Each structure stands twice: as structure tokens, then as C-alpha cells.
Amino acid sequence: MEEFGDRIEPYRAELRVHCYRMLGSLTEAEDVLQETMIAAWRGRDGFEERSSLRTWLYRIATNQCLNARRAASRRVPETPRPPFTPPPPSRLAEVTWLEPFPDTLLEAVPDRAPGPEARYGMREAIELAFVVGLQQLPPRQTAVLILKDVLGYSTGEVASLLDTTATAVKGALQRARATLGEPRPVTPPSSDERALTRRFADAFEVRDIDALVSLLTDDAWLAMPPAPHEYHGIPAVLEFLEVSGAWRGERAMRLEPVRVNRQYAFASYLDGARAGLMVLTLRGGRIAGMTRFLYGLDPAFARASGSVAGAPVARASGFVEE
Incomplete structure (x- = not known):
């Protein structure tokens, strides 16, 4: 049993980033990551190694995140009372649960090249604007876009991970891409x-x-x-x-x-x-x-x-x- 724990631990850092992209909140991502690791431990006897251990863990994490996003009890923070009276806003944001993600946690992620289907690089796929955009998509579209365009899984692999059809994946991906638009080029800091x-x-x-x-x-x-x-x-x-x-x-x-x-x-x-x-x-x-x-x-x-x-x-x- 300790051997299985040692096998899944190296994936913790990248699964945390995945949960953060899905949820937009580091606090919530930490909670769901813990639930993912517990679920993997409990389900270890059911891992038949027909897919890689990494892919199996992403299946568990993605479904845990989908459950969290659908849950009526999802924690949306109360609007704080500022110590001064702010001027009338131009508009009110929908994604109030957004939290920052420290780069120290990104540095712990192994340098694994994304799959051939990826359209986003590591930097642009963690920027706040992209994370906010993901939160405004329906949960399933969010999962499809991350698995396909960020992690680079193939259409067939995404369909398998989400227990759906390739046709459904293609439709969800098309709608998600239309909402988010094309990835913008990202240059190194100057x-x-x-x-x-x-x-x-x-x-x-x-x-x-x-x-x-x-x-x-x-x-x-x-x-x-x-x-x-x-x-x-x-x-x-x-x-x-x-x-x-x-x-x-x-x-x-x-x-x-x-x-x-x-x-x-x-x-x-x-x-x-x-x-x-x-x-x-x-x-x-x-x-x-x-x-x-x-x-x-x-x-x-x-x-x-x-x-x-x-x-x-x-x-x-x-x-x-x-």
C-alpha cells in the first residue's frame, strides 16, 4: 500500500494546477486535490493499468472538479465590506471566487511536454484572464478544453476520460473555443x-x-x-x-x-x-x-x-x- 502512495505522489503538483484551472480557487483546488488522492488510494485495486497511472489520476481529478463545480454548496465568498465607500463600478464580475496561484507551486510541476493536441503553453494556460474565461464556461466545456488544448490529450482520450463520445467532445470543444477565442502569443518577460x-x-x-x-x-x-x-x-x-x-x-x-x-x-x-x-x-x-x-x-x-x-x-x- 505504501508503494502505491509513492507512485501517485509525484503527480500531486500537476494535479493541483489542473484542479485550479477547473475551479479558479486555490483553496478549493487544494480540497479537491486531497479528495482526488483519497479516491485514488481507495480505488487502487480497480486500477487495471489499461491507461497510464497519470491519465487515470486525471480522470479522477477531473470528475472530482466537475462534482465541485456542480455542487449547490460550492463556496462563493461573501462580498467584503471595504473600509471606504467605493465609487459605482462599471460592472459587476461573475467570478468572485478567483484566487491567485503562486509560481512556487508551478515550479514543483514536472517538466512534462504536453500532448500533440495542445494549443496553449504553460504560461498562458495559468494567467488570470484564461482562468477567469474557464470559469465562465459550462463545467463540461471547461474540462474538455483543458484536457484537449492545455494537456494535449487526443479527442478519443478525452472521450474516454469523461465517459462520453468523440462527437460530444468535438461539439463541446468547438463551443468552448468560440467563447474563449484564439490563444494569444505570449512572450518572455523583458x-x-x-x-x-x-x-x-x-x-x-x-x-x-x-x-x-x-x-x-x-x-x-x-x-x-x-x-x-x-x-x-x-x-x-x-x-x-x-x-x-x-x-x-x-x-x-x-x-x-x-x-x-x-x-x-x-x-x-x-x-x-x-x-x-x-x-x-x-x-x-x-x-x-x-x-x-x-x-x-x-x-x-x-x-x-x-x-x-x-x-x-x-x-x-x-x-x-x-
Whole structure:
């Protein structure tokens, strides 16, 4: 029995990423991952090795995630009450359970090449925008797209994993692709991007609103899960920054670079206390989006990133110039 546990343990890290893509929440992914490992252990006598152990585990994990997404008791966080009155949002987000995924957990994933059917690379398949898009698909379409376009399983293999037909897989995949659109090209981090994020951090720390606005695209947006508020366009973002900055007053703000979802990000500290997390979306040499996770980091993120209460999150070497 210990031998079987040793056999499945090497797949834990990549199964966690799979569950996160399916669920959009690291907390929920950790729970479902644990359920997956328990289910695999209990079902070990039924593993007949007609498929690889990895594929068998992905079958279990995917079905556990589908059950979690369909469950009426799925945990959607309550809308928090901010310490200031925010301006009216441009719109309300649907995916309020979104959580960041620390790159330290990605580094633990074995460097396995995806199957020949894959259309997404590792970086773009973990970025927040892609994860949000997956949450807006019906659960089965989410599973089909991840198994086919991210992991690279063939149509027949996906049909087998989901106990359905190849025709059903093709139909679900076509609808999912139509909703998400084509994968966008992703380039490695550049010195220009690092300089841009450093200028952002410097301006944010001293509340230089004009400097911040100069770094944004014209259609820039700001979101702040688990609150549903979203602000789109420079006037709306500017109004929010001015209101939140007025609440902050003269208290000292510090931003520490972290590694999140393969994106540039900062943990924020207000008068030395951890205040939240800001993940930046870049486009064309400017900042196109800011996802601001409120009220400190989730405990699962804090554990994974190596942070402790009152201490900075581990720096992200290569993300922001020291």
C-alpha cells in the first residue's frame, strides 16, 4: 500500500494546477486535490493499468472538479465590506471566487511536454484572464478544453476520460473555443516590462496618480476579487484610485514583487501590515489591467509562497528589478 502512495505522489503538483484551472480557487483546488488522492488510494485495486497511472489520476481529478463545480454548496465568498465607500463600478464580475496561484507551486510541476493536441503553453494556460474565461464556461466545456488544448490529450482520450463520445467532445470543444477565442502569443518577460512594473510600484507607493495613469492603456481595467466591483476605462479607474488613496491618507505603502500566475505581481503592505495583492496584466508596453485581491493573502497562497504573518512574501527574481 505504501508503494502505491509513492507512485501517485509525484503527480500531486500537476494535479493541483489542473484542479485550479477547473475551479479558479486555490483553496478549493487544494480540497479537491486531497479528495482526488483519497479516491485514488481507495480505488487502487480497480486500477487495471489499461491507461497510464497519470491519465487515470486525471480522470479522477477531473470528475472530482466537475462534482465541485456542480455542487449547490460550492463556496462563493461573501462580498467584503471595504473600509471606504467605493465609487459605482462599471460592472459587476461573475467570478468572485478567483484566487491567485503562486509560481512556487508551478515550479514543483514536472517538466512534462504536453500532448500533440495542445494549443496553449504553460504560461498562458495559468494567467488570470484564461482562468477567469474557464470559469465562465459550462463545467463540461471547461474540462474538455483543458484536457484537449492545455494537456494535449487526443479527442478519443478525452472521450474516454469523461465517459462520453468523440462527437460530444468535438461539439463541446468547438463551443468552448468560440467563447474563449484564439490563444494569444505570449512572450518572455523583458527588461522593458520589468522597468514598467517598477515605475508602477514606485508611483503606487507614493500615490502619484498622474504617473500611474500615464502607465495605463486607454481601456485599462481594475478588478478586486472577492468583491464583484470592476472599473473599466481610465476615468473609472482614476476615480477608484483617488477614493482608495484618500482613505489611505499618509500611511506608508510598500509593494514587494511576488510570482503569481506567471504574471507581474506585488504584495502590498500598509504601515507594515499585509494589505493585499496586485496582479498586473500588460499589453503593448503598458498596463492593461490590475487585479487587486483584497484583505491580505489567502492562507493557502501564504503557505505556498513561503510568507508568514508580518513578513514579506518571497521576492520574485527576474520579475522586478531589485
